[in-house]
Amino acid sequence: MSLSKAGKRHSEDVFFTTADPALARSLQRRAKEGSLTRVGRGVYVESGSEEEVSGRIHRNWQRIAAHAVPGAVVTHLSAFAGGITASNEVVLSHPTRFNRRIRYPDLTLVLIKGPGPQPGDLRLGSLDLYWASQERALLENLSRGSATTRAARDAVEERLITCLNANKEAGLNQVRDRARALADPLDATASFDVLNRIIGALLSTHSKGVLKTKAGLAIAQGTPIDMERIDLFSTLATALRTAILPDITDVAAQGSARIHFAFLESYFSNYVEGTRFSVEEAEGIVLRNQIVAQRPKDSHDILGVFNLAYRAETRAAVPPVGDDFVDLLQERHRVMLERRPEVDPGHLKLEANYAGTTQFVQPSHVRGTLAEGSRLALTIPEGMARAIYYLFLIVEVHPFADGNGRLSRLVMNAELSRCGRSRITIPTLFHPQFVDCLRALTQSGRPEPLINALSRMGSWCATFDYADLAGLVSAMRSANAFEESPADFRLLNADGSRAT
Template identity: 50%
Template sequence: MTITFVKKTATPKTAPQDVIFLSRLSAAERRKVHRSAAAGELTRVYKGVYVSNEGGQAEVERRVRAQWVDIAGMLIPGGVVSHISAFRGQSQDHIWTVSHPSLVRKKLELPGLAFQLVEGPGPLPGDMPLSQSGLHWSSPARMLLENLGRKAPRRVGQEEVEKWLIERLNASGEKFLNELRDKAASLAEPLGMKEQLETLRSMIGEFLGTHEKGELKTTDGILVSKGKPVDRDRIERFDLLAGYLRGAALRRIEDGVPAGVARHNRAFIESYFSNYVEGTKFSIEEARDIVINNKVVTTRPKDSHDILGVYQLAVEAPYRHSPPVSGEEFLPALQEWHAKMLHARPEASPGNIKTQTNYAGTTQFVSPAQVRGTFEEGSRIAMSVPEGIARAVFYLFLVAEIHPFVDGNGRVSRLVMNAELSRTGLHRIIVPTLFHPQFVDCLRKLTRDNEPADFVRSLAKMARWCAQFDYSNLDEVIESLKKTNAMEESPTQFQLRNIDGTHTLAE
């Protein structure tokens, strides 16, 4: 670091952010520093280390923290940032843990900063130099060994190490863990950490399926070892929604639509809107010919079969009233639904889990490697939600948030929701075209901001709205839908109304 002295004055001038080390100065420059310190212009923060007093004590502490690498390199030459500091990538309450072979069991304290010294070798292969300070940073392999064992002030403990390994496995694959294990093996002896190496080997071995010794401690780790890693952020969001739904007062709207023609008509309306909002757009008269009169549009055969696929799942047993069983069986059942729904669209890989992470705008959905485990855990959370509309709402979000397929996720999510409603004798929910943008906004609010209230209210509102119609006569229900503006696309030009012309039902 360059210290600038102005020759016209008797005191050294230093930029406020600079730290002055006496060992780097000439004898004359040292005398100037001492005079400046005596005059109150500089503060001695450690033996041989000074900083500017400008700005007061808070600024002194800030400057010390800003220059911690240079300070540590001067005070602890040959030290290695290690243990919890290397793992977290930052100090803990402004305390850095540094390994050193001889300067041990000491705590060097400066204004706003401290270094806790622990016994350990100096730089080893893989440790990274921090600029030209003389200080190093523990390599990933060394850092993991240093942090294994019970959680302690200078060690994160095994559970945190497991989570770190899971993240790297999902991000970089098995090769990364194999290489990490080999590097750790070469460091265990100089570190004196052979026991920690065995623990790390067992953990990685379980993740890679090579052996099982029961070393894993976390739920995530055990799921990974079984080939079922989970998206922990999503599980937390599912827990949040489940907690909200357990306390929500949601009206039960009984299903008064009789079996037979009326039920088939409603299934058609459900399929029409569910496909339209996903981009499979027909006029309702064209869609009616496809479903009711079995007239596939010759110029759009795949789109026609999309309409038929959703309709069949909405009306046929067991799909219409039997949501997938929670746990391991949930995803295979969902894959069966998807295969049936999109059987005429091979480019959508019907029945198969996505192989690449998918997005909606800036929202990134669950990675392919985490789909199975996240469904297994998430569907079990569903069982803690009251059955009926609350659990139906949860099911829709579970599928939509994981987004397991290349295409058709929205349609499948609504079918699973409605299967739960039909199972419990409640009216199925249809999201009409005009309301869909508002529904998506509410869904996005839960996904991005963890706020479930609007999402739940939007579906409860649609449950009430759908129950107004008499589905026994298809001509009449189509005419009623047109009067409510349900088929319009612009929320700025139209407002969804009830059959009697009033605005949509009050909450």
């Protein structure tokens, strides 16, 4: 077996010995020559400064942990901290390997006795390594183990508060039920009793003596709202009420045209989010149900968006306002990403998320901000104006761990279809400018670039004939829609004139 195939099958800069003696000798020889550095038993990384070696170890900690302790579960404090803790440790549970530490430069694996993977624990890709379910992590962080391997009790309470704000009472009750089922297998009856008391206090006004955090004690005051975001939404709403926008009758409302538009809508929406297929592969997935064997989840991402864009029950159905808006949004998200359990489809985010330096709405404020923001939509003219508003509302709150961009475009288009107006796709070539327009509103409070951009895209989409897919794809290619570099290409209309 060659080094290029065996040694690099996990990563570009970390290598593992296997049962192949030739590979082991090759790695040892490269370490002796200085191109590799042995950082632990059977583990080598490309040589470099201490900082570079540390960075390679940190980037590949999951692979290293799976190699060192196959079958282990990332748990306790690490399950709360995203893996590596502030003290550069990863806490792992294993039924037979425990009470020891495995040290690497700037990283230590801390092994604790605990059962192997339980229902709800998530396997990390193809690695023999698992991530503790939320309920397992809550129970194990409430255990009586070492304080250095457990999250503080306040952190557990704050996590439960986030669950409550994100998924309401029903969601928190589900957490309790799943934790109850894990109490015996984890030998965590005492931890469950504590967890049960905290959840009971959060679901009741009788919280005195149980809840410890300010956020927990303030739960009874109602669902929090990000008022700065509501002010930003009001700025956009004010501009949309007076904006002169294109009013284009749906050019692909029925028959094959509707199928072909939904296909391209799903293709572009997924491509710009990193789910990339050739147009031909995507066509096979959508129109012939040819799931790509090596990429089943990506294939179902394409199908998920297509089905929501095409089917009558979702194509023109906009979520109602208030709490119902959030609930239906969660259902659309569940349907769209149901084959990706790792992103918790249908559940609001539990961790803060970012785009560059922009931090989106805090998890605890998501439900209230979406509910209040959706009410503001009814003050905006129907059709294009309200559609633009819905898109920005969802993008700016960013309520889910993944899929926010795709969902925002689906809800925008649902409003357009509800009013019999032509839907909008964002072609690959235009996506960088589209993101710049979103940023102008988020960071500078300027709504005009986003309004103008989506108006242009609405008009652009309507210049194409959607009846014949082969002709449509050819016309899109001629318009440079599938290109990625705005520096090298210009987006054209179907007639060859410049679109932007």
